[in-house]
Amino acid sequence: MSDVNTARKRLAVVANHLAPVRPAPTTGGLIGPSNCSALINDSYHRIHGEVPTHEPVWEIVACDENGKEFTDIIYEKAVGEAIAKITINRPERRNAFRPHTVKELIRAFNDARDDSLVGVIIFTGKGTKAFCSGGDQALRSKDGYADYENFGRLNVLDLQVQIRRLPKPVIAMVAGYAVGGGHVLHMVCDLTIAADNAIFGQTGGQTGPKVGSFDAGYGSSIMSRLVGPKKAREMWFLARFYSASEAEKMGLVNIVVPLEKLEQETVKWCREILRNSPTAIRVLKSSLNAVDDGHAGLQELGGDTTLIFYGTEEGNEGKTAYVERRRPDFSKFPRRP
Numbered sequence: 001m002s003d004v005n006t007a008r009k010r011l012a013v014v015a016n017h018l019a020p021v022r023p024a025p026t027t028g029g030l031i032g033p034s035n036c037s038a039l040i041n042d043s044y045h046r047i048h049g050e051v052p053t054h055e056p057v058w059e060i061v062a063c064d065e066n067g068k069e070f071t072d073i074i075y076e077k078a079v080g081e082a083i084a085k086i087t088i089n090r091p092e093r094r095n096a097f098r099p100h101t102v103k104e105l106i107r108a109f110n111d112a113r114d115d116s117l118v119g120v121i122i123f124t125g126k127g128t129k130a131f132c133s134g135g136d137q138a139l140r141s142k143d144g145y146a147d148y149e150n151f152g153r154l155n156v157l158d159l160q161v162q163i164r165r166l167p168k169p170v171i172a173m174v175a176g177y178a179v180g181g182g183h184v185l186h187m188v189c190d191l192t193i194a195a196d197n198a199i200f201g202q203t204g205g206q207t208g209p210k211v212g213s214f215d216a217g218y219g220s221s222i223m224s225r226l227v228g229p230k231k232a233r234e235m236w237f238l239a240r241f242y243s244a245s246e247a248e249k250m251g252l253v254n255i256v257v258p259l260e261k262l263e264q265e266t267v268k269w270c271r272e273i274l275r276n277s278p279t280a281i282r283v284l285k286s287s288l289n290a291v292d293d294g295h296a297g298l299q300e301l302g303g304d305t306t307l308i309f310y311g312t313e314e315g316n317e318g319k320t321a322y323v324e325r326r327r328p329d330f331s332k333f334p335r336r337p
């Protein structure tokens with residue numbers, strides 16, 4: 001009888017897979033993995049249900065760990081959810097960053113990394129006109145960008161490395177322009193959700209090589225990985241603008257959604273990620289970066305294996321034996337094929 005039941009179950013699963021897929025709704029419906037999964041009636045979806053789409057309640061983190069108030073950014077955490085949101089708050093400058101902005105961003109990203117209640121970070125710009133227009137050109141000097149100090153900085157490079165190595169997914173939520181150094185920032189994020197008004201470039205208008213600037217680091221190498229070497233040359237040499245749908249076709253962004261649904265969809269992606277194992281996500285991020293990041297990439301991935309190993313009985317035996325001043329007994333642990 002149990003064989004018959006097993007066969008029935010298998011048949012039901014196969015029938016599910018063969019069921020015709022309903023077309024996505026036409027008004028405001030998003031075509032993408034999240035919507036397709038909503039139509040599947042397998043055991044995973046029966047157990048986990050739909051990913052909720054309600055608005056999160058954001059709580060502002062007004063200052064950093066030293067009590068210094070944020071001026072150039074808004075740092076928020078969702079109440080009861082493992083989502084942090086970091087927003088560049090200079091809309092009057094199309095969210096161009098100055099050294100001070102970058103310092104605040106670094107502090108907020110550090111906090112989100114250290115907070116074990118945060119699992120995913122949204123990175124965005126205030127308003128709908130720009131995600132970020134790069135370095136503040138009014139502050140560009142001979143040795144970088146200078147605001148309160150009498151020397152210049154290119155400290156956005158530190159921020160890029162920080163996002164790349166942060167062991168939690170960072171999602172760029174892009175409305176409007178993502179150009180120049182702002183374009184590089186969205187590229188170093190793990191995922192990019194773009195509004196249909198987003199414009200990408202390295203860059204058009206007056207930017208990139210047109211203002212005598214280039215990013216020969218991640219701005220070039222990660223771009224080449226994302227869009228391929230020919231298209232990367234096109235983006236840098238011609239410095240054109242690309243629409244959201246062009247960017248999606250080029251592999252620069254994960255999905256394009258109507259502007260009014262941008263945050264809702266981004267939060268939905270966060271919630272979907274947060275259903276999954278944080279350690280699996282952490283190791284996946286470092287392994288996806290490892291080949292390109294050379295020694296630093298291997299160090300990150302290797303650090304993850306140490307972290308996981310410390311949690312095992314075998315790892316613990318070595319430490320306990322040392323503390324108890326006895327020989328460790330590793331004989332009880334399997335030498336797996």
Ligand SMILES: CC(C)(COP(=O)(O)OP(=O)(O)OC[C@H]1O[C@@H](n2cnc3c(N)ncnc32)[C@H](O)[C@@H]1OP(=O)(O)O)[C@@H](O)C(=O)NCCC(=O)NCCSC(=O)c1cc(O)c2ccccc2c1O
Pocket residue numbers: 092093094096129130133134135136137138145154155156157177179180181182204205206207208211213214215216
């Ligand atoms: C982004 C735009 C295409 C938007 O055009 P739009 O017509 O919508 O808006 P306006 O041009 O009128 O801008 C409104 C307002 O904002 C000011 N503003 C915009 N962008 C910046 C900026 N980046 N810096 C300073 N101010 C900015 C603008 O002046 C207006 O002010 P008003 O007072 O007149 O109202 C368009 O704005 C645009 O093309 N902006 C310039 C983009 C740019 O040149 N970006 C810099 C590229 S270089 C860079 O970012 C960079 C930074 C780094 O730190 C690096 C580090 C290491 C290597 C490379 C780096 C690098 O390349």
